[in-house]
Amino acid sequence: MSSHASAIPEAFLAKWQNTTNVMAGIFDVPAGLIMRVLPEQIEVLVSSDSEGNPYEADEKAQLNTGLYCETVMATRGLLHVPNALEDEHWRCNPDVALNMISYLGVPLLWPDNEVFGTICVLDSKTRNYQHRYVELLWEIKKSIERDFVLMEQKEQLEASNAELRLSMLQQEAFSLKLAQSNQDLHAALMRLTSLQDELLRSEKMAALGAVVAGISHELNTPIGNSLLAASTLQSRAADFAREMERGLTRSRMQEFVGTVEQGAGILMRSLDQAAKLVGSFKQVADEQAADGRRRFDLGEMVRNVLLELDEAISDSGDRVVCSIGPGIQMDSYPDQLGQVLTQLIANAVQHAFLPGLAGTVTIAAEQDGNGHVAITVRDDGLGIPQDNLARVFDPFFTTRMGKGGSGLGLHIVYKLVTSTLHGSVEVSSAEGAGACFTVTLPMSAPVALRKPDRAPLAPPIL
Numbered sequence: 001m002s003s004h005a006s007a008i009p010e011a012f013l014a015k016w017q018n019t020t021n022v023m024a025g026i027f028d029v030p031a032g033l034i035m036r037v038l039p040e041q042i043e044v045l046v047s048s049d050s051e052g053n054p055y056e057a058d059e060k061a062q063l064n065t066g067l068y069c070e071t072v073m074a075t076r077g078l079l080h081v082p083n084a085l086e087d088e089h090w091r092c093n094p095d096v097a098l099n100m101i102s103y104l105g106v107p108l109l110w111p112d113n114e115v116f117g118t119i120c121v122l123d124s125k126t127r128n129y130q131h132r133y134v135e136l137l138w139e140i141k142k143s144i145e146r147d148f149v150l151m152e153q154k155e156q157l158e159a160s161n162a163e164l165r166l167s168m169l170q171q172e173a174f175s176l177k178l179a180q181s182n183q184d185l186h187a188a189l190m191r192l193t194s195l196q197d198e199l200l201r202s203e204k205m206a207a208l209g210a211v212v213a214g215i216s217h218e219l220n221t222p223i224g225n226s227l228l229a230a231s232t233l234q235s236r237a238a239d240f241a242r243e244m245e246r247g248l249t250r251s252r253m254q255e256f257v258g259t260v261e262q263g264a265g266i267l268m269r270s271l272d273q274a275a276k277l278v279g280s281f282k283q284v285a286d287e288q289a290a291d292g293r294r295r296f297d298l299g300e301m302v303r304n305v306l307l308e309l310d311e312a313i314s315d316s317g318d319r320v321v322c323s324i325g326p327g328i329q330m331d332s333y334p335d336q337l338g339q340v341l342t343q344l345i346a347n348a349v350q351h352a353f354l355p356g357l358a359g360t361v362t363i364a365a366e367q368d369g370n371g372h373v374a375i376t377v378r379d380d381g382l383g384i385p386q387d388n389l390a391r392v393f394d395p396f397f398t399t400r401m402g403k404g405g406s407g408l409g410l411h412i413v414y415k416l417v418t419s420t421l422h423g424s425v426e427v428s429s430a431e432g433a434g435a436c437f438t439v440t441l442p443m444s445a446p447v448a449l450r451k452p453d454r455a456p457l458a459p460p461i462l
């Protein structure tokens, strides 16, 4: 045990010194000793301050030399030698050389029963001790052994105190580290936030770039056509002016009027297309004005929309069926909802069916009993390829590029539904099995207290 080797605290040594002094006095001997065994040696740990004592504290003697104490430690029992000179066995022991011819000693044991050493009294004359002296020596031995227990407890206490202090220090270091990593985390978060802001800014710039590119591309055709028509008219007018000086025939004049009419026609159509495009761009860019709110019957409103579209639909040969019965009362914006349905029906007619193969578009509505109605516009046409499904609501996404499609129709639908009408729109489709757009709306549109936030570009897909 490690504590057996450690130094004895001063306080205990002082106490044992007193005990040993008193003991030597009571026994009336020159030497009262507490001996401690060391590896290979034995040391005088405490020696009584009495006259004629030949032993000094810290003195050491070799073991295996036939000392009285060696026998006590080996037998772990009491040894009484009244007079060594009269005893064959003890006559030559080293203490006799110091004239210490009588000995009474008992072993001192650690709490774990390991030998500590001895406690003994020595005298230069023959001594036969009465039994009560022997008992007294045992009591002193027990008292010192109780001190060993205390010593060990103190040592353990100090060790656990040191451990406690160490773990407190570790805790403090850990707290410091934690605070540091919290700081690091905070700094990382700040960096991330600013990075995110930057990303958002650059994403917005990229989106703006795409919009500008889309607008330029769309306006290019009508403006180019207008320019061509105007410059043709200009050069024809110059020719005509020169010919006028030479005199004109009636047929030449008729030809010129025809040219002007044709050029003006091209100009009108192109500029009309450009104006319509600008109108669509405006609708995409501006917050939608939420006006025209009123109560209306949904079925009735849808049938009115179909009447207006009648000509365009019957031209295509397709059928549009409305299965919405009367009685779904709404308090919302019928003009905007009409615009949404017009776009969805026009798309079905334009995109869903192959030329010459008429199809059917069905409009239905279902209330959820919780103040909402889901309006579906379903066709039995070609459907939308999976890859395109996520993009159909993006501005300028069209599969009719250069054939009159601007790709703004569904984006306007999305904006109207999510902002003015406070609803949501989803699309589902399986290729070859038609497409179905579902517009879910509150039957009573909430009153907008503030301008709604701009709608995000990509809506969810079923």
Ligand SMILES: Nc1ncnc2c1ncn2[C@@H]1O[C@H](COP(=O)(O)OP(=O)(O)OP(=O)(O)O)[C@@H](O)[C@H]1O
Pocket (backbone or CB within 6 Å): 347, 348, 349, 350, 351, 352, 379, 381, 382, 383, 384, 392, 393, 397, 398, 399, 400, 404, 405, 406, 407, 408, 409, 410, 411, 435
């Ligand atoms: N019912 C449908 N069936 C198949 N494809 C559809 C249907 N509705 C929309 N699409 C696809 O979604 C694309 C985007 O539609 P959107 O209305 O936004 O633009 P567009 O119709 O092409 O052009 P615009 O509406 O400006 O005339 C279409 O080009 C088409 O590919």
Ligand SMILES: [Mg+2]
Pocket (backbone or CB within 6 Å): 343, 346, 347, 408, 409, 410
């Ligand atoms: Mg469209």
